[in-house]
Amino acid sequence: MFIQWVLLISSVALISCKGLPTRIVGGEAVSIASVPWQASLQKFGVHFCGAAIYSEDIVITAAHCLKNKNVRIYSVRVGSSYAFSGGQVVGVSRILSHEGHDTSMSFDIALIRLQTKLTMNDGVRPIPLADTSPNIGSPASVSGWGAVGFKDQLSNSLLAVNVNVVDHKQCRRSYGRVITQDMICAAAPGKDACSGDSGGPLVSDGKLVGIVSFGTGCAHPKYPGVYANVAELKAWILTSIEIL
Numbered sequence: 001m002f003i004q005w006v007l008l009i010s011s012v013a014l015i016s017c018k019g020l021p022t023r024i025v026g027g028e029a030v031s032i033a034s035v036p037w038q039a040s041l042q043k044f045g046v047h048f049c050g051a052a053i054y055s056e057d058i059v060i061t062a063a064h065c066l067k068n069k070n071v072r073i074y075s076v077r078v079g080s081s082y083a084f085s086g087g088q089v090v091g092v093s094r095i096l097s098h099e100g101h102d103t104s105m106s107f108d109i110a111l112i113r114l115q116t117k118l119t120m121n122d123g124v125r126p127i128p129l130a131d132t133s134p135n136i137g138s139p140a141s142v143s144g145w146g147a148v149g150f151k152d153q154l155s156n157s158l159l160a161v162n163v164n165v166v167d168h169k170q171c172r173r174s175y176g177r178v179i180t181q182d183m184i185c186a187a188a189p190g191k192d193a194c195s196g197d198s199g200g201p202l203v204s205d206g207k208l209v210g211i212v213s214f215g216t217g218c219a220h221p222k223y224p225g226v227y228a229n230v231a232e233l234k235a236w237i238l239t240s241i242e243i244l
Contacts, residue, residue, distance in 0.1 A: 024146050025219040026191035027161030032081040035143045037127035040077040043201055047083035047154055050144040050200025052208055053126045056117040061199030062211050063097035063110040082160045083145040091115035096244050106180045108213040109228045113156040113244045130207040130231045136163045140186055140204035144237050146196030163188040166224045174223050182232045184210050187224035194218050202227045
C-alpha cells in the first residue's frame with residue numbers, strides 16, 4: 001500500500017498528507033477463525049499485502065501489490081493469525097491484474113491462482129462476492145497485518161477494525177475526481193486500514209465488498225479509506241478467473 005499512497009500524493013495536488021499511513025488504526029487482535037477468508041500475500045517469504053480467499057486455488061488482492069509480475073517471488077499464507085508463522089503457505093502459479101489499473105488509480109484489483117489447492121478448515125474459508133454495493137452507513141470490517149504505528153514494524157498478529165461505508169459524493173469531496181465508480185469508501189472515528197493492509201478484505205453482511213486500496217493519513221477525519229468496489233468489479237473477476 002506504500003506505493004499506492006506515494007502515487008496518490010504525487011498525482012493529486014489537492015490532497016494534503018500528514019505522513020504516509022501505516023497501520024490498521026483503532027483495531028484489535030482477532031483470531032483467523034473469525035476472518036477465515038483473510039490471507040497474507042508474501043514476497044520472498046515476508047508479508048507485504050493482504051488478500052481474500054475466493055476459492056481453494058484463487059485469492060483476490062490489490063493490483064498495486066503486484067507490480068512485479070514474477071510469480072516466483074510470491075507466496076500466500078492462510079489459516080494463521082500470524083503473518084510470519086503457522087497455517088498453510090502455498091506458491092503462486094499465475095497472476096492477473098485489471099488492465100485498467102496501469103494508467104489510473106482505478107480498477108485496483110488482481111487475481112492470484114495458487115500452485116496447489118488450499119485445505120479448507122475453520123481458519124481457511126472462501127468468502128462470497130457482493131452482488132451490490134453496500135448502502136451508505138453499512139457496517140463493515142477490515143483486517144490485516146499492517147504496521148502498528150508510523151514507520152513501525154508490521155504486526156505479527158492479525159488485527160481487525162469496524163468501519164462504516166461512506167457516501168460516494170462525500171468521498172469525492174475529500175479526494176476529488178480520483179474517486180471513481182469502481183471504488184467505495186469507508187471510515188469511522190479513529191479507525192482505518194493503512195499500509196501493509198493493502199489487498200485485504202472489506203467485509204459487510206458476510207460478503208466481500210471491498211479490497212483495501214489507498215488513503216491519505218491514518219484515520220484522518222477528512223479522508224476515508226478507499227477500497228476497490230467488488231460489486232462493480234464482479235463481472236471482471238468472474239470472467240478473469242476463467243482465463244487465469
